[in-house]
Amino acid sequence: MKWEKILVRYGELSTKGRNRKQFISHLRNNIRFSFVDLPNIKIQAERDRMFLTSSDDSEIDALIERLPKIFGIQSFSPVASCSKDLEDIQATALQIMDSLDNHEKTFRVTVKRSDKFFPLDTYELQSLVASNVLRKYSTLKVQMKKPEIDLRIEVLNDAVYMMAQVIPGAGGMPLGSNGRSLLMLSGGIDSPVAGYMLLKRGVRLDAIHFHSPPFTSERSKEKVMDLANQLSHFGATVRLHVIPFTDIQQSIQAQIPENVSMTTTRRLMMKIADLVREEIGALGIVTGESLGQVASQTLESLTAINAVTSTPIFRPLISMDKLDIIDIAREIGTYETSILPYEDCCTIFTPSCPKTKPKLEKVEYYESFKDFDELITEAVQNREVLSFPMKKSNDFLNLL
Incomplete structure (x- = not known):
């Protein structure tokens, strides 16, 4: 099926008022970023919808495949066009129905006739197209309210446009419309899901990971890099800050009583994250914590961890069941990477x-016997920063 354009419906951002143009601009820029490899795409943004066109049919197919990951889109529909000749309209309608799973589905035809000089009125065109479709597809059942297939026809001055598919989008808000935050990315199941949920609300992300060689391997670091790369597929660059954490962890083990060592570890992680956040200009810190899931995620533990910063800490999973988190991880494609058995x-x-x-007060008392500030500053200064998606290497080209 040859599609003329794609109609994009905004969803939630269409509820915005005077600042709607800013949200639409973010969505336009995110689409350009996500489809930079498709040079022929043109974007026409209107107040309530957006049209994407390309002279290359393969680019239209790529748009249909990849648009569901772009935040800020409620749904979209591939649109076909034809002349205003009745036979051409009926033939195009059949081509669209051929491209769909139409066996034993409910069906209707909806007509909008903007060209008032078109010789057929709305009801006549609706009847002629529907009867022609039903003659070919005998298992279709007409249903005027909430049909499974709604063949929409719009007669404009220049041509007739048709669509029947409504493909769900990712929803949410366009990336960049709600600032930037720093995601604490551990490599487990929860933190990538937390990052995804903030991305969906229009928040751009940097990520921070704490690496403790030789206790943690390069494989564990590569696992986190893969997760950061997967998050970048939702339409924005993700920078990963890898913090050398070995010296700090060894100092904690030597100084802090074992039963509160995890609390101190989390507190120092939060201090480091806050310094990196301030340096990159982010406005909040994001974690994958879920209330009561482990010892460090009780209300008392979270209170002790929060005490080291006044920065907003976003915990989008705080009330979620673990199985629900796993379902989202599977849906967004991070689950299989997260469960790789690397420490x-x-x-x-x-x-x-x-x-x-x-x-x-007891945690602060134990920590008072060791000045961690120098180690924290050193860890922040010596961090490694990686950017995802990673650019393809030109090493081979440089050899030519």
């Missing part, structure tokens, strides 16, 4: 009996 710095020194209700 992270939070698991290698896990105490046998961690405090589930640590007292903030």
Whole structure:
């Protein structure tokens, strides 16, 4: 089927008022970024919808395949066009129905006739097209309210346009419309899902990961790099800040009582994350914590961890069941990477009996015997910064 254009419906951002143009501009820019490899795409943004066109049929097919990952789109429809000749209209309608799974489906034809000089009125065109379709597809059943297939025909001055598919989009808000935050990316199941949920609300992300060689391997680091790369597929560059954390963890093990060592570890991670956040100009910190899931995620533990910063901490999974989180991880494609059996710095020194209700004053008392500030500053300064999606290497080309 040859499609003329794609109609994009905005969804939630269409509820915006005077600042709607800013949200539409973000969506336009995100589409350009995501389809930079398709040079012939043209974007026509209107107040309530957007049209994407290309002179290359393969680019239209690529748009249909990849648009569902772009945040800010409620749904979209491939649109075909034809002349205003009745036989051409009927033939195009059959071509569209051929491209759909139409066996034993409910069906209707909806006509909008903007060209008032068109010789057939709305009801006549609707009847002629529907009867022609039903003659070919005898298993279709006409249903005027909420049919499974709604063949929409719009008669304009220049041509007739038709669509029947309504493909769900990712929803949410366009990336960049709600600032930037820093995601604490551990390599487990939860944190990539938390990142996805903030991306869906229009928040651009940097990510921070704590790496403790030789206790954590290069494989564990590569796993986190893969997760950062997967998050970048939703329409924006993701920078990953890899923090050398070995010296800090060893100092914690030497100084802090074992049963509160995990609380101190999380507090120092949060301090480092806050310094990186300030340096990159992010407005918040994102974590994958879910209330009560592990000892460091009780209300008492979270209170002790929060005490090191006044920065907003976003925990989009805080009330979610683990199985629901796993379902989202499978849906967005991060689950199989997350379950790879490589250790992270939070698991290698896990105490046998961690405090589930640590007292903030006691944690601060234990930490007062060791000045961690120098180690924190050194870790921030010596971090490695990677950008995803990674640019293809030109090393081979440079050899030519």
